[in-house]
Amino acid sequence: MGLPAIEVSDLSKRYVIEHESRHDNLRDTLHHTARKLWRRFRWGTGFQREEFWALKDLSFTVQPGEVVGIIGRNGAGKSTLLKILSRITEPTAGKITLRGRVASLLEVGTGFHPDLTGRENIYLNGAILGMRRAEIRRKFDEIVAFAEVEKFLDTPVKRYSSGMYVRLAFAVAAHLEPEILILDEVLAVGDAQFQNKCLGKIQDVARGQGRTVLFVSHNMAAVQRLCSRGIYLERGRMLHRGNVADVIDHYLATGSARDRDMNLRMTRSCSWLRPVKVDLLVASESRRSVKTGEALEIRLAYECTEPSRMPDGITVSFILYAAGQKVANFWSRAGHAAPLPIASSGTVSCIIPNWPFRSLPFTLEVHLAYRGDTLVEVPEALEFDSNDSDLFGTGVVPHHSEGIVLLRHSWRATGA
Amino acid sequence: MSEIAEQPSAAPIDASPALVIEAGRSEKNYWSDLWRYRELMGFLAWRDIKVRYKQAALGVAWALFQPLIQTALLTFVFGKLAKMPDGGLPYFLLVLSGNLAWQLFAGAFNGASGSLVGNSHLISKVYFPRMVVPLSAVAVSLVDFGVTFALAVPIIAAFGLWPGWQLILLPVFVGLTLLIAIGAGLWITALTVRFRDFRFITPFLVQIGLFVTPVGFRTDNLPNWRDLLALNPLSAAVDGMRWCLLGGRTEIYWPGMVTAVAVTLALVFSGVWYFRKTERQFADII
Numbered sequence: 001m002g003l004p005a006i007e008v009s010d011l012s013k014r015y016v017i018e019h020e021s022r023h024d025n026l027r028d029t030l031h032h033t034a035r036k037l038w039r040r041f042r043w044g045t046g047f048q049r050e051e052f053w054a055l056k057d058l059s060f061t062v063q064p065g066e067v068v069g070i071i072g073r074n075g076a077g078k079s080t081l082l083k084i085l086s087r088i089t090e091p092t093a094g095k096i097t098l099r100g101r102v103a104s105l106l107e108v109g110t111g112f113h114p115d116l117t118g119r120e121n122i123y124l125n126g127a128i129l130g131m132r133r134a135e136i137r138r139k140f141d142e143i144v145a146f147a148e149v150e151k152f153l154d155t156p157v158k159r160y161s162s163g164m165y166v167r168l169a170f171a172v173a174a175h176l177e178p179e180i181l182i183l184d185e186v187l188a189v190g191d192a193q194f195q196n197k198c199l200g201k202i203q204d205v206a207r208g209q210g211r212t213v214l215f216v217s218h219n220m221a222a223v224q225r226l227c228s229r230g231i232y233l234e235r236g237r238m239l240h241r242g243n244v245a246d247v248i249d250h251y252l253a254t255g256s257a258r259d260r261d262m263n264l265r266m267t268r269s270c271s272w273l274r275p276v277k278v279d280l281l282v283a284s285e286s287r288r289s290v291k292t293g294e295a296l297e298i299r300l301a302y303e304c305t306e307p308s309r310m311p312d313g314i315t316v317s318f319i320l321y322a323a324g325q326k327v328a329n330f331w332s333r334a335g336h337a338a339p340l341p342i343a344s345s346g347t348v349s350c351i352i353p354n355w356p357f358r359s360l361p362f363t364l365e366v367h368l369a370y371r372g373d374t375l376v377e378v379p380e381a382l383e384f385d386s387n388d389s390d391l392f393g394t395g396v397v398p399h400h401s402e403g404i405v406l407l408r409h410s411w412r413a414t415g416a
Numbered sequence: 417m418s419e420i421a422e423q424p425s426a427a428p429i430d431a432s433p434a435l436v437i438e439a440g441r442s443e444k445n446y447w448s449d450l451w452r453y454r455e456l457m458g459f460l461a462w463r464d465i466k467v468r469y470k471q472a473a474l475g476v477a478w479a480l481f482q483p484l485i486q487t488a489l490l491t492f493v494f495g496k497l498a499k500m501p502d503g504g505l506p507y508f509l510l511v512l513s514g515n516l517a518w519q520l521f522a523g524a525f526n527g528a529s530g531s532l533v534g535n536s537h538l539i540s541k542v543y544f545p546r547m548v549v550p551l552s553a554v555a556v557s558l559v560d561f562g563v564t565f566a567l568a569v570p571i572i573a574a575f576g577l578w579p580g581w582q583l584i585l586l587p588v589f590v591g592l593t594l595l596i597a598i599g600a601g602l603w604i605t606a607l608t609v610r611f612r613d614f615r616f617i618t619p620f621l622v623q624i625g626l627f628v629t630p631v632g633f634r635t636d637n638l639p640n641w642r643d644l645l646a647l648n649p650l651s652a653a654v655d656g657m658r659w660c661l662l663g664g665r666t667e668i669y670w671p672g673m674v675t676a677v678a679v680t681l682a683l684v685f686s687g688v689w690y691f692r693k694t695e696r697q698f699a700d701i702i
Contacts, residue, residue, distance in 0.1 A: 003434075015700065037611075087437060087543040089699040096437040110541045113463055115470045120463075127459040128542055156470075 003099055005180055005212040006062040006085070011094035013055040013080050013236075054080040055236040058094070062229075064179075067206040067213040069227035069244055071220070071251050073383055077236040078216045082106060082184050085214065100179030100212065103130060107184070109169030114158035118149055118168055121157055125172045139175045146201070147171035167194055174201045180212045181205060193401035195222075202226055218361035219323075220248050220289070220385050252289050252385075268377035270368075272306040273314075273342075278366055278381040291389035292358055292406045298330070298382070299349045300366060304342055310370050313339030316348050317367040322360045322386075322404065356405040357386045358397075446692070450545040460535075460552035464527075465559055479563045487515045494632035501637040505665055506575050510658065514631040516568055517657040520561040521593050521650055522622050527553030528601025529618045532609050536702045546695045547688075550605050554598055561590070572661060580663040589656035592680060596649050599683030602691040609694070609702050630654055636667040645672070649683070652676030 055077045062068050070078050083089045085096060086104035111128040112121050122143055126136035136143075144150055147168040149160075157165055183202065199222055206213045206226065217223050223230065223244060230247030232240040240250045264275050279286050281297040290296055298318050304310075318330040330350045332340055340348055364382040367374050388397055391406045398406075469475045487508065494500045495507030502510060528550035532539060535549050572579065608614040626632075629650045635642050645651045652673045659668050 083699065084437065088540065090696040091437065091439050093439055098435040098437070102435065104543070107541045111538050113467060115467050116463065120466065124459050124463055127456045128538060128544075130453075130456075130544070133455050 002064065004061040004097075005064040005066075005099050006060075006214070007097040008061070008085075009059045009095050011055055011058040011081075011084065011096060012053060012092050013077075013084060013089070014092040015052045015054055053236050055084075055091075058233075058236070058238055060231060060238065060241060062212055062214065064100070064212050065210045066229055067215065067227045069223035069230045069247070070214060070216045070233060071218075071223060071230060071247065072233035074380055075235070076233040078233055079106070079184060080236075081233070082182055082214070082216060085182055098180060102180045102182065103173075103176040103178035104182035105129070105173045105176075105184065106182075108166055108173065112157060112165070112169060115156055117156055118144075118153045118160070121168065122172055125169065129173060129176055131176065135177075143168075143171045143175050146174065163194065170194075170198055170201075174198070174205070178211065180214075182214045184216045185218065196401050199225060218383070218385070219359070220252075220361075221359045221387070224248060264378045264381055266376060266378050268374060270375040272309060273304045273368060273375055274302060275366060275368065275376060275378055275381070276301040276303055276345075278364065278378070280364075280382060280384050287384070289385040289387055290355055291387050292355060293389050293391040293408070294355050296352045296355050297349050298352070298364065299347050300381075301345075301347045302342075302368075303345045305344070307342050307344055310342050312371060313341045314375075315339055315369045316350070317365075317369070318350050319365040319367065321363045321365065322357060324363075327357075354408065355386065356407055358388050358404055358406055359400065360386050360404060362386060446545060450547055453544050453548050456544055457548045457552045457555065460549065461555040461559070464553070464556045476563060479560045480567055483515055483519045483564050484567075486519075487512045490515065490632040500633045503634060503637060503666070505577070505662065509572055509575055509577060509662060510634055510666075511632055512568055512571065513658040513661040514629075514634075514654045516561070516564055516661065517589065517593055517654045518626065518629060518631045518650070519564060520557055520590065521597050521653070522625070523557030523560050524554040524594055524597035525601050525604075526618065526622060527557055528597060529604040529608065530615065531601075532605045532698065533612070533615070533702065539702050540699050546698055547602075547691060550598070550601050550691075554594055554601065557597070558590075558594070568661065577662055577665065579661055582660045582664045586657065586660040589653050589660060592656065592676065593650070593653040595680050595684050596653065599680060599685075599687040602687030603683075606691045606694045606698075609698050625650065634658070634666055635669060635672075642669055642672060646675045647679070649676035649679040 058077075058081065070081065072078050080089070082104065083106070084091050085098070086102070086106060088106075109125065111125055113124065116124065122140065123133070123136055127133070144153060147164070147170070149164055149168050152160065152164065157168070160168070202213065202215070203226055205211055213226070215223065215226055227244045230241065230244040231238060232247045232251050234254075239254070240247050264278065266275075277300070279299045279301070280290070281287065281299060282290055282294050284297075300316065300318075314332075316332045319326060320328040320330070330352070332348075332350075335350070362384050363380050364384075366376070366378040366381040368376040388406070391397065391408065469478070472478060474481075490511045491508045494511070495502065500507075531549045531553040532546070538544075538549070539546065569579065604614050604618055608618075625648075628645070628648055630645060631654060635645055635651060635655060638645075646669065652669070653676065655666065655668055656673070658666050
């Protein structure tokens, strides 16, 4: 075997988070700002800083022609890794060697301008992704055909439907011809049919044309379909790597173990009511992936130092996002007539008897409210995947492009 | 940790040299990379121009109104009210020629200063030499300059002052003006990424600049102030452009020109140095 296409050794990336004390009036704010500026200019440092290692001592190699899936939960360091590989940000330590022309696609439609037409955006976006004008001109018709937007080429993209917009954006990127392609979660957008088409295109690029691909996704089905190898990242470290199916199994199995010491990140918090853990259970067992048709329990464990402050009980919202789209709100006021009583510690569970969704990545947002005031807000309380099952017992389910839910139903035929 | 079975290596690695990414490693190929991305620079400039006039009914006419009205106003204030010496030339033309240079600078400087923050969505998602962004903003102002210049020459001719051979030297002073704008713009745009305060400082600097640059008056009649004004490199650029446009009927103050070139070079080199030094962190802090 020749030289690897990607060689990563002891890669680390540190971010510094600065804690600023709160200021309630303008004078304090100005005073603090002045002191901060002074300290920065004088010593190059601000106030208290907390270090955070997004990646720590990561090493791996990728051979030419390999398609590698990088999986891990939010905050595992996947995006940071891709940003460093794409040269957008610099590593704190370590070394990377890339052999071949690199193109990275961290977002679909980077640099699209809403006021420009489809045609103009193809050129602009192509140039931003590193294509030459002549190259774009050569592939122009192919891009337009792939995106299926012929009729709207001279319409500003702000008038496009979101589906058309995404199709056009992906089409430009799909026609890059790098030797190493870096893809971040680009399939989390668009309708199922187009996602499928994109996956097919990436597959062509990877298999047919023998390119090296690094692919990040929360969609395990996509990872499994595209990749031959997997790398599982967790809090900036590599936990597992190898055959993609093994890595995915490992990822699904270790999910709940990690959550025990997880700190829920809150965008709104309250000093006397604290969510401790949000868990997903199937048949009383903690899980990170569910199947269509299963009965689920979403369980929130909390601690409350002053239950007496909330004699009326609380309302809980579990808001469900599928691939970034809000799809449902399990709201205790709607699903349960009375507010839920609160104790010094306890759990609140929402039971969903028949999970309808097919293969999609989900996130759950949690809100806790008292008398209409939201006290606690946890945007990414839980992440899990859903997978297709043989719901109807026939061994057949419709294709993915035929919808995102499977609903139990029956058939009847009449006739003479 | 399992090691994977060997994969057939399908894509042969071509002869292109390996790219090495390391902490603190300044890219060896920065300037050739910048050259390679010149098309992107053009596309970004083209985008900015296109978008600016997209839904404006009067379109490019806007590029003319603003400088013309400003010229008329400055002529009134300096020529009529303050009665500054005109040295026998129509005051309107003195201001027009000076303002042409000033508008070029102000446009380029304003554009470059806000360019990084204005394109933060690109900075955080795609790699390219970051200097492409402020440079493309400068290119936009050059297009505006072309439009105003095309209007200014017939106006000057209509006053009966045909430009002479001096016009050939105009690109030199346009170049000087742009270099000043690039030097100052690189500083401000890199600083704005870290300290958004500079967004408030830029318009303020431009406002002050209009009065400490001889746009509304000519320096050859102000011997006492000349040397002080010469510290501002734009004075020389304005004087030079006026000299070119008015057919050598004004004077160039040579000691001032030498100072200006020195100050400009210092500004450009320090600007490039600071920009390159901070560039690698842009994506993390923008």
